[in-house]
Amino acid sequence: MLADQHLLRIPGPSPIPPSVQRAMNQTMIGHRGKETKDLIQRIKPRLKPIFGTEQDVLIVSGSGTAGLETAVVNTVKPGDEVLVIVTGAFGDRFVKICQAYDVAVQRYDVEWGAAFDPAYIKTYLKDHPNIKAVFATYCETSTGILNPIQELCTIVHENSNALVIVDGVSCVGGVDTEVDAWGIDVLVTGSQKAMMLPAGLTFITVSEEAWKIIEQNKQARFYLDLRKYRKSLADDSTPFTPALSLLFGLDQVLNLVEEEGLQNVYTRHELMKKMTRSAFKAMGIPLLTADDAASPTVTAIRPNDFAAEDLRKVMKQEFNLSVAGGQQHLQGKIFRIGHMGYCSPADVLQIIGIVEISLRKIGKQIELGQGIRAAQEVYLQQGVLA
Numbered sequence: 001m002l003a004d005q006h007l008l009r010i011p012g013p014s015p016i017p018p019s020v021q022r023a024m025n026q027t028m029i030g031h032r033g034k035e036t037k038d039l040i041q042r043i044k045p046r047l048k049p050i051f052g053t054e055q056d057v058l059i060v061s062g063s064g065t066a067g068l069e070t071a072v073v074n075t076v077k078p079g080d081e082v083l084v085i086v087t088g089a090f091g092d093r094f095v096k097i098c099q100a101y102d103v104a105v106q107r108y109d110v111e112w113g114a115a116f117d118p119a120y121i122k123t124y125l126k127d128h129p130n131i132k133a134v135f136a137t138y139c140e141t142s143t144g145i146l147n148p149i150q151e152l153c154t155i156v157h158e159n160s161n162a163l164v165i166v167d168g169v170s171c172v173g174g175v176d177t178e179v180d181a182w183g184i185d186v187l188v189t190g191s192q193k194a195m196m197l198p199a200g201l202t203f204i205t206v207s208e209e210a211w212k213i214i215e216q217n218k219q220a221r222f223y224l225d226l227r228k229y230r231k232s233l234a235d236d237s238t239p240f241t242p243a244l245s246l247l248f249g250l251d252q253v254l255n256l257v258e259e260e261g262l263q264n265v266y267t268r269h270e271l272m273k274k275m276t277r278s279a280f281k282a283m284g285i286p287l288l289t290a291d292d293a294a295s296p297t298v299t300a301i302r303p304n305d306f307a308a309e310d311l312r313k314v315m316k317q318e319f320n321l322s323v324a325g326g327q328q329h330l331q332g333k334i335f336r337i338g339h340m341g342y343c344s345p346a347d348v349l350q351i352i353g354i355v356e357i358s359l360r361k362i363g364k365q366i367e368l369g370q371g372i373r374a375a376q377e378v379y380l381q382q383g384v385l386a
């Protein structure tokens with residue numbers, strides 16, 4: 001097996017484009033010098049379209065969870081009542097972070113594999129007028145669901161003064177996200193999923209309403225204090241040494257996105273989702289999620305006549321293709337294919353081809369080519385990507 005060829009198709013970290021990899025190799029520079037200022041100046045306006053915002057997008061060094069914790073410590077304090085919508089493992093993480101800070105958490109649990117129902121939130125807010133913030137996950141990576149964030153924002157803003165705080169780590173950059181138009185108060189994403197970078201950066205947007213809360217929030221915080229990041233960013237700087245190599249890479253990621261066109265990036269993800277889903281349908285293998293709530297960045301498959309772990313093992317051993325297993329109670333029951341960031345329809349055809357041959361290896365009698373053919377047909381129907 002080629003040691004260097006690792007087909008990384010887990011829902012993050014995702015593969016890095018070669019030009020981004022090279023950009024990250026640049027010689028180190030001083031974080032208080034002109035080069036860094038120029039770099040931040042170049043990055044700052046070009047991040048905004050990806051988030052659909054006119055606000056500056058704050059950059060904190062840390063993994064996605066650091067971003068989630070940043071959102072929590074800045075907007076709420078011990079004793080505040082919040083609602084966390086839990087559609088899977090990452091909604092659950094928001095609960096745990098809130099609990100760590102003694103925030104009074106209520107949870108709205110949704111069956112894993114389904115999207116949440118915004119109508120439930122309306123009733124809930126009417127009955128609980130003291131809720132300070134509603135936390136939600138845009139793409140729930142553990143199930144492959146894309147939750148209705150726009151509808152959530154409308155309902156929360158019409159029925160309360162609560163902030164809407166969204167974890168968009170596994171889809172922002174690959175899925176249309178309109179922070180300003182939808183009214184997302186705080187949106188968090190990470191660098192290692194659809195943003196085509198290694199882990200280490202988290203991006204955060206903050207609405208006017210959220211800033212008012214953040215400015216007055218008495219909760220103790222230092223490294224994660226967003227006020228510091230806003231002040232520094234206004235001056236094209238960061239309060240602490242930024243992960244400079246990742247910023248070099250980000251500069252190149254933005255070049256790639258601009259070259260392809262952001263809408264084309266979204267169309268590509270939508271196409272990869274449809275190709276993947278139609279392949280498994282054609283093979284008669286059940287998907288965890290319904291079509292109308294499926295994420296363009298990750299697909300969860302729930303086999304009923306073979307072991308997900310056997311398939312993952314063969315794919316890894318023979319083709320060095322990594323897909324993810326299930327988390328928590330779905331462990332061993334599902335497998336998840338990441339198709340985000342540096343991933344194209346050509347990669348999807350490769351993945352499906354490997355899935356088919358590996359299914360045969362573990363003894364499932366499928367007809368070779370069925371899945372591939374379905375994916376090819378979707379591609380032909382959707383037209384060639386520009």
Ligand SMILES: *Cc1c(COP(=O)(O)O)cnc(C)c1O
Nearest residue numbers: 063064065090141167169170190
């Ligand atoms: C990956 C991911 C995170 C962040 O995880 P880290 O390991 O801290 O980067 C958070 N939320 C979602 C939805 C994710 O997919």
